[in-house]
Amino acid sequence: MKTLRWTAAAIAAAVALPVAASGATVTGTVKGGKGMRVTAIGLDGTANSAKIKKNGKFSLKVPNSRAKNATLHLLTSTGDYAGPIVIARKKARGYVRITTKTTALGTISKKSGFALVSTAPGKNQYSTSGAVKVNAKSGKPVGAGLLGLVRTGSTAKSSMAREAQGTGGNGGNGGNAGSGGGFGGQQGVNPNSPCGGAVGGDCDQDGVPNSMDVDDNGNLTIDFTDAVSVDTTAKLLTYSDVRPSIQDTLNYNTGATRDSINAFLGSQDLKRPTGLTLAFYYDERTLTGVEPSPALDTVWVQCESSAPWCAPGTSQATVAGMSEYPQILPSVPQFGSVNWSTYTGSVCGARSQPCQPQPANYPAFGFMKSSQQGGPQPQSIWTAFVKPNATDTLGQVNSDSVINLNYRTSPTAAPSTKPIGISPYMVTTPAITQVVANGTTQSLSYPYPADGPGTNDGNGFDLGTAGTLGLTLIPPQRLGLPGEAEQFYTLGGLFYGVTLDRLVVSSGSGGQGSGGGGEQRPNTEAGCAITPVSGVTQRPPATDPQDPWPIIAPMQDTTPTDGPATTVRTVGFTVDVKGCIQKYLPGSPTSGVSVSLSLIATGQPLQNGANRTGVSFSARLP
Ligand SMILES: [Ca+2]
Numbered sequence: 001m002k003t004l005r006w007t008a009a010a011i012a013a014a015v016a017l018p019v020a021a022s023g024a025t026v027t028g029t030v031k032g033g034k035g036m037r038v039t040a041i042g043l044d045g046t047a048n049s050a051k052i053k054k055n056g057k058f059s060l061k062v063p064n065s066r067a068k069n070a071t072l073h074l075l076t077s078t079g080d081y082a083g084p085i086v087i088a089r090k091k092a093r094g095y096v097r098i099t100t101k102t103t104a105l106g107t108i109s110k111k112s113g114f115a116l117v118s119t120a121p122g123k124n125q126y127s128t129s130g131a132v133k134v135n136a137k138s139g140k141p142v143g144a145g146l147l148g149l150v151r152t153g154s155t156a157k158s159s160m161a162r163e164a165q166g167t168g169g170n171g172g173n174g175g176n177a178g179s180g181g182g183f184g185g186q187q188g189v190n191p192n193s194p195c196g197g198a199v200g201g202d203c204d205q206d207g208v209p210n211s212m213d214v215d216d217n218g219n220l221t222i223d224f225t226d227a228v229s230v231d232t233t234a235k236l237l238t239y240s241d242v243r244p245s246i247q248d249t250l251n252y253n254t255g256a257t258r259d260s261i262n263a264f265l266g267s268q269d270l271k272r273p274t275g276l277t278l279a280f281y282y283d284e285r286t287l288t289g290v291e292p293s294p295a296l297d298t299v300w301v302q303c304e305s306s307a308p309w310c311a312p313g314t315s316q317a318t319v320a321g322m323s324e325y326p327q328i329l330p331s332v333p334q335f336g337s338v339n340w341s342t343y344t345g346s347v348c349g350a351r352s353q354p355c356q357p358q359p360a361n362y363p364a365f366g367f368m369k370s371s372q373q374g375g376p377q378p379q380s381i382w383t384a385f386v387k388p389n390a391t392d393t394l395g396q397v398n399s400d401s402v403i404n405l406n407y408r409t410s411p412t413a414a415p416s417t418k419p420i421g422i423s424p425y426m427v428t429t430p431a432i433t434q435v436v437a438n439g440t441t442q443s444l445s446y447p448y449p450a451d452g453p454g455t456n457d458g459n460g461f462d463l464g465t466a467g468t469l470g471l472t473l474i475p476p477q478r479l480g481l482p483g484e485a486e487q488f489y490t491l492g493g494l495f496y497g498v499t500l501d502r503l504v505v506s507s508g509s510g511g512q513g514s515g516g517g518g519e520q521r522p523n524t525e526a527g528c529a530i531t532p533v534s535g536v537t538q539r540p541p542a543t544d545p546q547d548p549w550p551i552i553a554p555m556q557d558t559t560p561t562d563g564p565a566t567t568v569r570t571v572g573f574t575v576d577v578k579g580c581i582q583k584y585l586p587g588s589p590t591s592g593v594s595v596s597l598s599l600i601a602t603g604q605p606l607q608n609g610a611n612r613t614g615v616s617f618s619a620r621l622p
């Protein structure tokens, strides 16, 4: 078979490179760096690191394939990202890329958010391509200490405009050669460009590599809400999901606190839809950055001690199946979970059949392997749906913790490691503050009563015979990032929608749902038609008929960037619930019914998912 042949050749090539003995041995002395690590991140995002000894010295061997274009970075002793090392500089340009000739860097002084080589080495020992923007006085890269959240050129508007156009490159980042927007579309990764669309590049030249930069293109729209970035440099994003019922609404502006958010996100209560889920969902091409990709033998995560929920020796996080493969192992019930620290991965075959375990001696914190449906070439998908169950989610599951994604092509092959930062994610839900239905306007206040309006079929919001529902809501928040002044930020640029989850035909006027035979569920995620009222705009229809997102979440927030949560901001729209029933459950009655609806907020669509949050509630059509 053709497929097998190119796969075998690709494996041979992939294995040959890291095993090659030649490479640069980079040495230096980081004053005050004891216990920290120096890591060399290649353009393809792969990395290796060395510990800094008591006397500040380190010695890091970088394979030639990586040394050609790697940048050096400091990690704290607990594995947090601590900033780039600037090797040499000229006014406002910092040179950060090593070469295969890089050897002794000498003294390196550790500063706040970055480090600086005291005396620039010989010219062939660093590359002047891929220069970063630095403060001309201090040498500090503009993104240092900020996880790259800094404006470096293009505007947030351009990413939304591009979304509207569907394709077409961004105007570029207004920097040096190589940073332009020539990488539009799904492929087109240029391994020779300092940015190229690769996860280890630095598109906005702020000194923070894309894999650790929360805003790869420097427009202040964070990656998961940025259409340009999710299509190019931010493909190794994690995504998150929280969706409680309305009575568990969690929003900074309706009284959520750090403690209540932590209690919610870390909850393991199986009876209530609480607790943070983080999804890792990658195809092989995305993981390896090689096209066609070598077939992988296994994929796993290795966390550092700053992320104790997934670090070796801890057992907090659990991992479960997904909709296509609900049974992660034969011994586990559908959607049941296992301890991630004991899970060495599984291989999923036919849909809805239990996945089979990978060998027990494979690395823990493993992924499920399944095959991609459709697509130009057969390839595997590697996924992990993880509940961190962290005791301090906001302190431990955050963007400056380095998560090492590991993969290998065979049990005996050297693993490749790609460090990534967890994408900033939505730590709260939208809060509905006003409901307009059946000719009346109702304001909602929080904390929400456990039996308040919309909490069950018996007291759903009355939509009248028109069956429309006007909602005003406060967008959800994310955690403030390093360098940001506030604890929480209200997200901009999100997509909103309302889905019809369930319909119950009432058995009379008693108010209680019939629960039995009168219950129907759409067989898809049933996004209702919505008209904008305030602060949102209609999302353009899908160019790809397979793309469900413009239907699931048809509104987009017109505020593109995040703002301090201390300022209250709302958006509003009207949902055609009656039309939704007619569309997804044709033939069902549209009066005398109760419906379960979900308000959802999402980021940009990623592979098979999106960062999402929301609240579910009931409504009725009398
Ligand atoms: Ca940036």
Ligand SMILES: [Ca+2]
Pocket (backbone or CB within 6 Å): 143, 148, 202, 203, 204, 205, 206, 207, 208, 209, 210, 213, 215, 216
């Ligand atoms: Ca950057």
Ligand SMILES: [Ca+2]
Pocket (backbone or CB within 6 Å): 209, 210, 211, 212, 213, 214, 215, 216, 223, 233, 234
């Ligand atoms: Ca990034």
Ligand SMILES: [Ca+2]
Pocket (backbone or CB within 6 Å): 215, 216, 217, 218, 219, 220, 221, 222, 223, 226, 229
């Ligand atoms: Ca951005």
